[in-house]
Every structure is written in C-alpha cells, then in structure tokens.
Amino acid sequence: MSGNEFRFFLSCDINLPVTFRVERLEVIARNNRPPYFNFDSSDTYSATHIDSASDERRAELFVECALYIDGAPFGLPTRTRLESSGPSYSWSELITLSTKYRDLTAHSQLALTVWDVSRGKEEELIGGATILLFNRKKQLKTGKQKLRLWLGKEADGSFPTTTPGKVPRHERGELERLEKVVNKYERGQILHVDWLDRITFKALEEIREQESSKNGNSKLYLIVDFSGFEHRVVFQESGANFLLPSPIASTNEIVNVWDPEVGKFNPSEHKQLKLARSLTRGIIDKDLKPSSNERKSIQVILKYPPTRSLSGDERQLLWKFRFSLMSEKRALTKFLRCVEWSDIQEAKQALELMHKWETIDVCDALELLSPVFESEEVRAYAVSVLERADDEELQCYLLQLVQALRFERSDKSRLSHFLVQRALRNIELASFLRWYVAVELHDPAYAKRFYCTYEILEENMMKLTAGVNGDEDGFKLWHGLVRQTELTAQLCSIMKDVRNVRGNTQKKTEKLRQLLSGLLSELTYFDEPIRSPLAPGVLIVGIVPAESSIFKSALHPLRLTFRTENGESCKIIFKKGDDIRQDQLVVQMVWLMDRLLKLENLDLYLTPYKVLATGQDEGMLEFIPSRSLAQILSEHRSIISYLQKFHPDEHGPFGITATCLETFIKSCAGYSVITYILGIGDRHLDNLLLRDDGRLFHVDFGFILGKDPKPFPPPMKLCKEMVEAMGGAESQYYTRFKSYCCEAYNILRKSSNLILNLFHLMAGSNIPDIASDPEKGILKLQEKFRLDLDDEACIHFFQGLINESVSALFPQMVETIHRWAQYWR
The missing domain is CATH 3.30.1010.10 (Phosphatidylinositol 3-kinase Catalytic Subunit; Chain A, domain 4)
Known part of the structure; x- marks a missing residue:
C-alpha cells in the first residue's frame, strides 16, 4: 500500500451491533481523598471528603446507557451491574446494543447516566454525560473516551445536547491534552518505545497529581472504550453514493430512510383497520372465500406457535375470512387473537362466532387461559372445553391450571369452580389441588385469589355426605x-x-x-x-x-x-x-412426555418419579433404588460390568440380556431428547442414576431453559461411557439409540403447542429459571422444537446434535474436575 493511500470502511456496510465497554469512574478529588456521594436539600450533587474509618455508607453505582439518533431515543436503555468497590468504581463491562452500525446517523449520540442505589430502592442521580459517536470529520470514534459528568444532571440525548461529555477546548488543560495523546498511543497510532514510555507515564502521573491538588472541588469522569476496526469507519447513509453526487433529484429511485416510529402504535393504521372491519360489511364477509395465495398465507399463520404474535396484516386477513374459517378448529385461537376487544360490537360478534366454531382440542383450550386473553367469556369457553378431559389428562395439566388462576379477573372464577368440582370426584385430584394452592398462598400478590379456591375446596369437601368409596364422609x-x-x-x-x-x-x-x-x-x-x-x-x-x-x-x-x-x-x-418447585415442574413434563410417547406406541422406559412441593422451601420426592453413574464407574469401571451383575447372559450382547441392553438404550434416548428440549443444565455423572433393570434417569433439575453453571455445555449429556455401553459409535446398538432419539423428537414436536402452552401458563409462577425472564425462557423452549424444519430435516438436525454432544471435549474436562472436587470433599 502506498503512503498516500487511505483505506476505510463505510458505516452503512457494517452489519454488526454497536458495542463499547464502560470502564470505570475516575474521581479527581482534592488531596486525593475518596469522595462520599450525597445530595443536599436541593437534590444537587456534592462530594464530601471522608476518612476511610468513617461509618458512612458506600455508594452502589450503575451506569445507564441509552442510544439517541437525531435527538430521539432508539431502543431500550441498557444498565451495567452494580459496583460498590470505591473510590475507583470499575465496571469494565462490555455493552452490546441491539442497534447496528449501519443504522446510525451522523448525529447519533450515547447518553450515559450514573445512578446510586445505596440508599435503598430509590435511585439517586449522580450525573450524566453525552457523546457523539461520529466526530466532525464524520469518522466513527474509537478507543478510550474520557467523559466529564454533569453532576446532578441526567444525560440529555437531544441534539445539540446540554450535557456534553467532552470538555470544551477553551477549558482543556495540560492533563486533557496529554490524555488525548495517550489515547492515540493505546490505539497504536504512536510508536511504542519501552524505556521512553516508562519515563513519560511517570511524568504523566505527577502532572495528574498536581492537577488534582489544584482543583477546589471533586470532579467525576467516566471512562468509556469504543470498539475499534482494522480501518477507520466513515459515515455514509445506506443507499447513498459516497463518490458521486446523488441522482435522486433527477430520477425516480426509491431511497430507504430510517423511521424511528417503526413498530410503535400508529393511529392512522388503527383507524384504517377499524374501518376495514366495519360491521356493516358483516353480510358481505360471510360469502368471502380466500384466494389460493390467501389460503396459503392463512395456513402459514395457523402453524405459528402459540407464543408468536400476529402482525396487523395477518390479523386483518383472519378477520376478513373469519366465516370461512369456522370449520377449522385450529383457527379459533388465532382468530381470537386478532379481535379488537375494546370495540364492544366487534367483541360481541367474535363471542357469537366462538360458540358456533368447530370445538377446539383441550391443548388449544389451555392457550385461551394464558394472560394474553382477558375476556371472561373466552376463559369460560376454555373451561367448558377442559370439562371433556378425563381425570388422568387433567392431572397432567393441574399444576399449570392452578397457576392460571393468577390471570383470572375475579377471585371466584369459572376455572376455580371447575377445578374444585373435579377434585370432589377424585381424591387424588383433591389432594394435589390442595397442595398446589397451599404453596401459592405465600405469594402476597395473589394470596387472596388462591385462598378463595382453597376455601371453596374446603367448604365443598365438608358438604359431601359420602366419600369416594361411600365409607367416609x-x-x-x-x-x-x-x-x-x-x-x-x-x-x-x-x-x-x-x-x-x-x-x-x-x-x-x-x-x-x-x-x-x-x-x-x-x-x-x-x-x-x-x-x-x-x-x-x-x-x-x-x-x-x-x-x-x-x-x-x-x-x-x-x-x-x-x-x-x-x-x-x-x-x-x-x-x-430447598425450593423443589422447579424439580416438580420438570418431572411433571417428563411424565407428560412419557404419556405422549406411549400414545404413539413408543415406550422409552422413562422414570418419572413423583415430586411434590409442600412449601416454598420444602417437599417430598419418591425414592427410586438406584446408583449414580459416578459411583458405578468408580466401582465397576464400566456400565456393562455393573449390569452384568444383575442380568448376565453369556449369549447376549456384551454379556447381558438383550432386554436389559434395550432398556438402557431406550431410556438414554428418552432422557437425551427431553433434557435437550427443556434445556436442562448442570448435567454430571452424580445426577444421572441407573436402576438395576437398566433404566437410566436424571435427577436434580436446578437449571432449566438453557441455564447452566458450567461454561460451554453440550446440547445433551452423552458421556463416552454411555456410548461404550452401547458398543461404541460404530455399533448397531448406537445406531438404534440415534433412531429412537430422532423418532421421539419428532413425536414431541407434534405436541409442541401443548408444551409451549403449559410453560406459558407458568409465566407468573415463582419458579427461579422462569420468573427471571419468562418471555426469553419460553422463546428458548420454542427454538428447541425447530418448527421451521420438516420431520426429515429434523432427523439430520438431531443426529448432528448427538454427534456434537459425544465429541465435545470441554464438558469431559469439566466432568473430570467435578469428580476430583467430589473426591476431595
């Protein structure tokens, strides 16, 4: 490259999210004494110098980062973690925004505000600063930026801003000039000479100390490090020509312009939809039939998972052809999602159609009990469908139906009465219903609602004149x-x-x-x-x-x-x-999936042992005689050697009976699929148990929906000892194992709506891995089903997951570390 050549990237070509690192809060205080953050009566910041021996509170700070484009907020603000290790508060936290570099404009700004929460729930403002992402030459800023905080002011994203983080040129001293040179040095724009660098940085520290002693008041600076690229990044709007003058004035070319209001409520569009749905067209709508393309679009919508929301066009399409869809039972839940319930006339017509619609399945009725549907008539209709379920099926959903009481609009709802009436006919349902409700009485937000159900159950049980067997009142x-x-x-x-x-x-x-x-x-x-x-x-x-x-x-x-x-x-x-409600949920899902597989004539010899939470931190679990794989491998060196003790057969495969080996293979396949779908983490050989008949099963479900305390977990737990027990990766038994996995995966994918609906009903529960972020957890579960693939493509996909799990080296290293930790413990 010649010396005169200048290489650069165009911002419109960078399809990467905006990233930067919030480094630390630098305090320049008089006499270098640490400041104590407090506010006077006028809510303005002051820094009081205190001794380290003082018992004053220590500030707990976080930084709120917000992106503004042309003076308007863009995306949601992002917060750093809390930091209390003062006086040099250091976060060193990488922030990744949802916005990409190609979406930025020349006036894009980053607003950074520091807050203190050490006084309790009330957040106290420390100060804020705003910085433009592009400089005057329209080049993207990179490297470390030192921003002066405007004390007592929240960062202002308007353009021009009232809280500029950069110190004005006329206020800059020798320290600011030198730090600008240091920034270039760190970016590699100044040659590094070790012996000279040491002398220079020592002199820089002396100048910094002198500047600190001159200052009468404390000053706060926020250090932010912007990501760099191989070459400079120059701003250019998408669709514009960097070298040639724009031909827009003389042609009819369409230019894409960013609209900050995309996705927001549009009054014009809302009015148009209401006009299009005018009830005066009700008679015409009855005779409308969708075209071939419209029919294809409707079928695509009907295949959407229950967690997916509908766009305006999709809602309008379903409403337009509502009369022709009444014979399609799968369409009812989607149709009810597109109703404008605030419009009394439209809601009335929707409810009339609902009762004339083809009766939906029980699994779809569960969707109508989710928090998405607030109409009491719709929820009552869902209960009427549930009444067709037998006791065994109802028990599969009882845990979620109790949680659905949170979303009812009254304490004595139709759902509550239904659960009580069914419980009066079946003592097992009554017992479980009582426990599920009793555990939720500790939730202050919904205690009254759950107590009403508990009270109704008690009252009706006392009124019974004869028990289930006729010998108990x-x-x-x-x-x-x-x-x-x-x-x-x-x-x-x-x-x-x-x-x-x-x-x-x-x-x-x-x-x-x-x-x-x-x-x-x-x-x-x-x-x-x-x-x-x-x-x-x-x-x-x-x-x-x-x-x-x-x-x-x-x-x-x-x-x-x-x-x-x-x-x-x-x-x-x-x-x-220990809170075992999460274990209770997982085991319930194992029991349900076992039932779904058996309905398709596939018995994978699962072990859905019973679990019942009797309180927020107590509960019972069924004890299944078994031994952990860690213990078995420690004493017998291999799984086959252990099984030979109980099922020896000289003529059988690997010296054990064919039935025992088949049981082991099937149970391994079943739990491999289920733990993958539910995203169960923290799998090690101590929570994989083996029964004497060859059934393998999992216990201890402290991490679900993709959460795992160990780094880089494999998709599923398949250790080499399990593969060796099947004869190795080339054996016919391992091939059979993979076949069972793929078959089970495709069967459970057919019931994805049921499983997603059940987890959606748990969205309001206090189960840790769901309560932390219900929407994200359910989306992770949805991704595991790969609903975008057909059955054949899913077979190839799942076989790839198996190969990835078996060949993963890092989990084997973690397992070895875990074994040593258990040994020394």
Missing part, C-alpha cells in the same frame, strides 16, 4: 388431607433437631431413629391411616425407624420408609431448605 376426607400437612410439619421439626446434632451422617441417622422410636413414637404407628401426599391413593400407617436414614448432603434430607395399609412399604425423600 366429607369431614373425614378433608381431615385426612389436613393430616398430610401435620405430618410434614412434624418432619420439618425432626430435620431441625437432626441438623443440630454435631458429628457425621451416622450420628445424625442415629438421632433420627432415636426420635422416631422415642419422643415421636406416634410417627411409628399412626392413630389412623394418612393418604400419602405423593400418591394419595396409597394409605400409609407409620414410619419404619430402622429403615430410615439421612443423606450425606448439606441440607441433610431424610430418607424415610413408610408402611402402607396393605402391608407393603414405600420410600420417600423429605427435603427442607
């Missing part, structure tokens, strides 16, 4: 359910006593058995049978102290063996101090 039925709560309260008391025992797990177990046999001997033999909270159809009559123990864990969960009325026994795990 309503009072005994309700009293039997209340005794479940008394039992859990006693178990919580036992856990508290056991935890106070000093010593190892063995001593705690001895204390547990001593309590059950002595002071709490009434738990050994109940006065009368109690319905098991996990399985209300089973009556338990007491705890077996000799077969009860404590798990070696931080929370010391109890492993209890209960005697049943028919002489058998059942084992449960009782935990206190």
